[in-house]
Amino acid sequence: MVEHRLDPAPDTVTDVFSADLPPVLSLAPGDSVVVRSLDASGHLERQRTPGEPAPTLIEERRGHCLAGPMEVRGAAPGMALAVRLDALRPDAWGWTVAGGRDTPVNRRLGLVGSVPTWLLWELDAERGIGTDQFGHTVRLAPFLGVIGMPPPGPGEHSTVPPRVFGGGNIDCRELVAGSTLFLPVTVNGALLCVGDGHAAQGDGEASGTAIECGMTTRLTLDLVPEPALPTAYAVTPAGRVTFGFSPDLNEATGQALEAMVTWLAALLGLTPAAALALSSAAVQLRVTQVANQTWGVHALLPEGAISPRASRC
Incomplete structure (x- = not known):
């Protein structure tokens, strides 16, 4: 089996799911890949102050900044793609934002149209601790918010809503290192995209963001011809x-x-x-x-x- 490497560059990321996109990497079943993904916004530099604008890899981003798509040779609808999360290491900083946007939660709390409030986190991967600018600390449990394949059919599809077929923006805090996620293959070759690193998140992702961060992830990809379930x-x-x-x-x-x-x-x-x-x-x-x-x-x-x-x- 081969271990590959995928780093962020203009030609190795996408902000949509699409079966029409050419793969940026081709793997055989059983191969591993070390993926260096930027945060969901695709920041190229860290924020120095909470909410500070910073350059991004995709200037007019429509969705999450994701690594991929990655082809798994032989993948076809009817199979499941087994994504084993061997290791995840967050970058040294991350951010969380709340308020401003029109969401059901913000409407209930009277925060629609308010000035967004940002937390800027220092992330100590060795100690497993995140510390915000106020000195609050949380334990880290890193995972990828987005692991998914494009819906079948032509065209571009948003990265925002998750799907039981093909996955996507699942945002499940249980998917830490040592997990294997089984996704129904939606298109030939799978065309897997991953990213949206979260250093820590509560169930619900209440504000709409977790501790958003860049992530280095080692994945092993395999195919299951007869999956246990037809859904993720x-x-x-x-x-x-x-x-x-x-x-x-x-x-x-x-x-x-x-x-x-x-x-x-x-x-x-x-x-x-x-x-x-x-x-x-x-x-x-x-x-x-x-x-x-x-x-x-x-x-x-x-x-x-x-x-x-x-x-x-």
Whole structure:
């Protein structure tokens, strides 16, 4: 297997998903790649003061500044792309912003049209600590907000809403190092794009941003001819995860729970009703994000939450 390297440059990034874009890198199943991604805005220099304008790689950016697309040879619809997150290391600084934009949260809090408030973070990857300009500290748990493929069909597609088919702007804080995310392949070659590094984020991504930062990530990419589920799912250090995405939070919840019940029934040989009953005792439903036009919910079956049936001797 080969380890590749992908660094940010004008011809190795994109701000849209599109099946029409040529791949910037071609990998065989089982290959690894070390990706150096800029923050979601594509900043080329750090902010010296909170919210300070800084040059970006894409001047008139339409979406996230993402690395890719990357071709995985042999990938085709009907398969799943397994994205193993081997290691993630945030850059030395990051930012969070709240207020200003017209969002449901900002409307509720009376913050639409207000002057945005910025936090500027110093990130100590060795200690796993982030410190803002006021001295507040948080523990780091780095992950990539965007891991995804373009929807099928021609044209350009926004990077903002996540999708159960192909992934995208999932923003799930469980996808830390040691996780494997399984995404339904949407187009031949997969054309994977990644980025939007988050040094830390709470469930929900309440303000619309996490600690946004550049990230160096080692990924291993493989193909699964017969995936466990037809939608996105993951195996993480925290446990098994299924996803739902919809502008309706109830629908997103239903999607995530339906996928988990289906997975549990197959794993344990249960009827759907029995798997639902067991889910009620062991599965956690979490709001992934309320920031991306399409709300996200993930169902988490924590590691070790269900023990195997004892044998009857």
